[in-house]
Every structure is written in structure tokens, then in C-alpha cells.
Amino acid sequence: MRRSVVAGVVVGAVSLWMGLDHPSLAAGTACANLAALTIPNVTVNAAALVAAGGFTPPGTQSALTLPAFCRVEATARPTSDSEIKFEVWIPPVEAWNGKFQGVGNGGYQGSISYAAMATALRRGYATASTDTGHTGDDVKFGQGHPEKVIDYGWRAIHVMTDTAKLIVRDAQGKFADKSYFVGCSAGGHQAMSEAQRFPDDYDGIVAGAPANNRIRQTFGFMWSWTATHTADGTPILNAAKLALVTKAAVAACDAGDSLKDGLIDDPRKCSFDPSTLVCKPVADESTCLTPTQADAVKRVYDGAKSPKTGEQIFTGWPRGSENFGDAAIMGWRQYITDMREPSRVGVFKYWLFHDPNWDVRSLDYDRDLAYADERLPHLHAASRDLSGFKKRGGKLISYAGWMDPVVPPQDTAAYYEGVAKLMGSYDKTRDFYRLFVAPGMGHCGGGPGPNTFDALTALEGWVEKGVAPDKLMATHSTVGKVDRTRPLCPYPQVARYSGKGSIDEAANFACVAPEASAPKRTSSDR
Ligand SMILES: [Ca+2]
Numbered sequence: 001m002r003r004s005v006v007a008g009v010v011v012g013a014v015s016l017w018m019g020l021d022h023p024s025l026a027a028g029t030a031c032a033n034l035a036a037l038t039i040p041n042v043t044v045n046a047a048a049l050v051a052a053g054g055f056t057p058p059g060t061q062s063a064l065t066l067p068a069f070c071r072v073e074a075t076a077r078p079t080s081d082s083e084i085k086f087e088v089w090i091p092p093v094e095a096w097n098g099k100f101q102g103v104g105n106g107g108y109q110g111s112i113s114y115a116a117m118a119t120a121l122r123r124g125y126a127t128a129s130t131d132t133g134h135t136g137d138d139v140k141f142g143q144g145h146p147e148k149v150i151d152y153g154w155r156a157i158h159v160m161t162d163t164a165k166l167i168v169r170d171a172q173g174k175f176a177d178k179s180y181f182v183g184c185s186a187g188g189h190q191a192m193s194e195a196q197r198f199p200d201d202y203d204g205i206v207a208g209a210p211a212n213n214r215i216r217q218t219f220g221f222m223w224s225w226t227a228t229h230t231a232d233g234t235p236i237l238n239a240a241k242l243a244l245v246t247k248a249a250v251a252a253c254d255a256g257d258s259l260k261d262g263l264i265d266d267p268r269k270c271s272f273d274p275s276t277l278v279c280k281p282v283a284d285e286s287t288c289l290t291p292t293q294a295d296a297v298k299r300v301y302d303g304a305k306s307p308k309t310g311e312q313i314f315t316g317w318p319r320g321s322e323n324f325g326d327a328a329i330m331g332w333r334q335y336i337t338d339m340r341e342p343s344r345v346g347v348f349k350y351w352l353f354h355d356p357n358w359d360v361r362s363l364d365y366d367r368d369l370a371y372a373d374e375r376l377p378h379l380h381a382a383s384r385d386l387s388g389f390k391k392r393g394g395k396l397i398s399y400a401g402w403m404d405p406v407v408p409p410q411d412t413a414a415y416y417e418g419v420a421k422l423m424g425s426y427d428k429t430r431d432f433y434r435l436f437v438a439p440g441m442g443h444c445g446g447g448p449g450p451n452t453f454d455a456l457t458a459l460e461g462w463v464e465k466g467v468a469p470d471k472l473m474a475t476h477s478t479v480g481k482v483d484r485t486r487p488l489c490p491y492p493q494v495a496r497y498s499g500k501g502s503i504d505e506a507a508n509f510a511c512v513a514p515e516a517s518a519p520k521r522t523s524s525d526r
Helices: 031-036 114-122 146-172 186-197 214-227 239-253 291-302 333-337 346-352 367-375 387-391 409-423 426-430 455-465
Strands: 042-050 053-055 064-066 069-076 084-090 099-103 126-130 178-184 204-208 395-401 433-438 472-478 481-488 494-497 509-512
Touching (some): 064 114, 084 114, 099 114, 178 455, 204 455, 214 291, 346 367, 409 426, 426 433, 433 481, 481 494, 481 509
Parallel strands (some): 099 126, 178 204
Antiparallel strands (some): 053 064
């Protein structure tokens, strides 16, 4: 395959990709020569070909099996305090799908998302990831470094995107035809930030479990931790008690959505009251809760409210999300109950109040929220105005799990409703932005409900062929074997069972408006 030479591009190098059997002029710059690029405020630290086979990312022990690629390591310094590391992986021209994919991060994690880059590269994408300008998951990095907080908030992803697109162009001799961003959790936040702040960056965006309402979510973490710990910081709830609550909540609300399938279809419609689990007579036994434990659970459901005005500051966590699996991430343990101090308390200690001894119990849910909104606008991606993204023809697929114990899906749904209100209707929103909420799915995956699906392929079809996804096909597997399939429907639609055939087969479900009633399942159906 020969590529035409594009004017203005460094030419003349024999393509290292082609090998001796297929000599060909490269349209772009040979991989090793990318180190000589002179992009303002960016240093290319290294550029080298990586042969197909095992690649062990820095800081990890296990090798990823990858096709051959050109690995570019770079640092961007858009401010004098910035140190944004990022990598760009570029497939050989004959393996390139002509597209670029930026990938997101998790938590406050300052590390390059190698696994996500690997997934993109295997699909033929040129791809990029950044450490967001710091190392590690500790919020303390922002102490005395307000520019680094901005890098984390939005700037690193944008600078990475801008620069990576250029590096891909220089390597391949042309810009990528289409650009996509794929992320979940903090990556979902980054996805929404890009759609809001830089609508031109990406043609298509996947925003999973978006933690874009970051400031209020942080207030929510303060609330839920305070609700589930005694004054001296002792946890009120352990894993066994939380599992008991999940079991009871699912038992109470499973059938209420008209299909007894072990899943709560929409926990907003579930009013399970944990006080029904209080031990009689009062004692602390494994099969029941103390009144204090029941009250703690209820407060996490209720969510952060202003003690003065009663205003809801942030939604609570959904019924069913308490503890549905062995891993701490499959319940409240990882971010709420097992924490020695509230998750992200450092935002208050190091970014807002500059007091390492700040006590969460001094939090003023009114005045401190107003202060945080004013001081940390760059940490937020909660603007409901996506008109810029819609106007440029962008397409956005968002997803969430109704059992997410980290980023409450009610907030993601409320955001979608807010955008639809601003756009004027669901129809005017659906033509560029669709949200899929999976019953029984946890944080970015996992859980008892169908939780594995391919949002990117659906998005590619939407962006490149104009085929809007009317559903996403999701599967649930046990020990590697698929045991349930189910469509995920564009919000506010829900998947309704037809009344005939297996409840484990997607073909027996249809996406309908949520108020549509469903036929009852008969005992002979399976
Ligand atoms: Ca159900």
C-alpha cells in the first residue's frame, strides 16, 4: 500500500513499518523521528517502535499482548507548574483504522491508562492517555499547586487530545478521520468535561458512570461517611450487614418492577425501609440491624441535605448498591464504610480550606458548598449546556449502573433530564446524546445484572453511519459463561419483558416508555 505524500509533512524516510519486503515511502514521520517534534510547551521524551508481543507497562508486573506500535512518551507544560505526562500509541499505517481515541482515568489516579490504550490499539486506533498532571491517587498533590488541580480538572485531557492528534498526524501524514473519547468514572467526568468545554475535540464520546458532578459528589462522600461512622470514626456497618441490606432491598423491590428477575429495575421507585431489618428484641445479631445501623443506611439512601434548609445537596446512593459482591468496589465499602476518613476529604483539607487538620464534622453544607462552587469551578463538569457539542455533530453515549455504589446513577439520570429540559425535549436530546442505565450493574461494570456491552461499536455506527443506537445488547456471565442477555434502553425507556419465553434472553424484551405496563410472567415461562 502506497500513501500519497502530503505537502508540508516531513518526508523522505523509508517506512519502518513496511519492512524490507514491502518498501514504501512513508507519508508521515518515522517513529523514532517523532522525538524531534517541536510542539510548543510539549517535550517528546521518547519515541520508539514496539514490536508485536508482550509489553509490560511501567509500574506493572504483567505484560499486555499487543500488536506492533509506535510509542511516544511526552510531557506537556501548559503552565510553569504543569507536568502533564502522556503517551500516544500509533499503529503502523496498514493496521491503522484511521481514527484516534483518547482514553480516560479512574478516581484521582495520576497514572496512564495502559489497559485502555491496549484495548484501543487492538481495535486499530491511535490512542492517548495522560496521568492528568500528577502521580498517584492522593488528593494532596494539589496542595499549593492550584494549576495542577486545574490540570486534573480538565486541562490535561484537553492538552493531551490536542497534542496527540497532532503527533498522530505527523506520524501518519494525515489527521485522524474521526476522534473518540472513552472513559468511565473519572473518565466519564473527563468525557463530559470535553463535551461541555471543548466540543470540537471529539466526534464521539462514551461517558460511563460520569463523576462529572464532582463537587457535589464530594459533599456526598462527606455526608455518607459521617452517616456511617461514629463520632470517633468507628464504622457502624460491616460487609455482612451491608450484604444483609442488599438482599432485603432486592427482595422487597424486585417484583415491584413487574418482573421477578433478582434485579431492581429502577431503585428510584424502590422505597425499601432498612428499619424493617431492625432486630426484635433489640440486639446486634447477624440476621438483623441495630437501630443505629438502620438509621445509617437510611441516611446514605437519603443523601446530603442542608441541615438548615433541607435542600438536597446531592442524591443518595441507590437501594441495592450496599454490598452485592465480594470485592469492596461492589458495595459501599470501598468509598464509604471501610474508609478511615471520608473519600476525597483532601479536597477540603488541601484544595479549599488549606487546613490539614480540617474536621469533616465542621462541614457547613450551605456556605461551604457555595465556597467550593466559587473556588473550584474547574473541578466541575456539570453544565447542562451541550449545545456546542450537538451543533458540531457530536454524538454522546453515556451509561451507568443502577447498582453503582460509587457514582450514584440517580445523579446521572438527573443530569440527563436536566439536559433534555434545556434542549426542550427528550427527542431533541436523543438525536445526539443517549443514556443507558443498566439494572443490577455496579460501578463501570460488574453486578448481578447484564453488565457487559460494547458502547464504542454503537457509537462508531452512530458517528460514521448515522445509525443511532436504539438499544445496547448487554450480557451477564458467570464463570465466563453467558447466562443472561438483556437490552439496555435509551433513557427514559426501560426494557420490558414480553411475557413469553426466557427472561434470560434479550429477544423477549423490548424498549418501552417507563409507564407502559408489562404482562405478568407465568409460571411456565423460563
Ligand atoms: Ca425485577
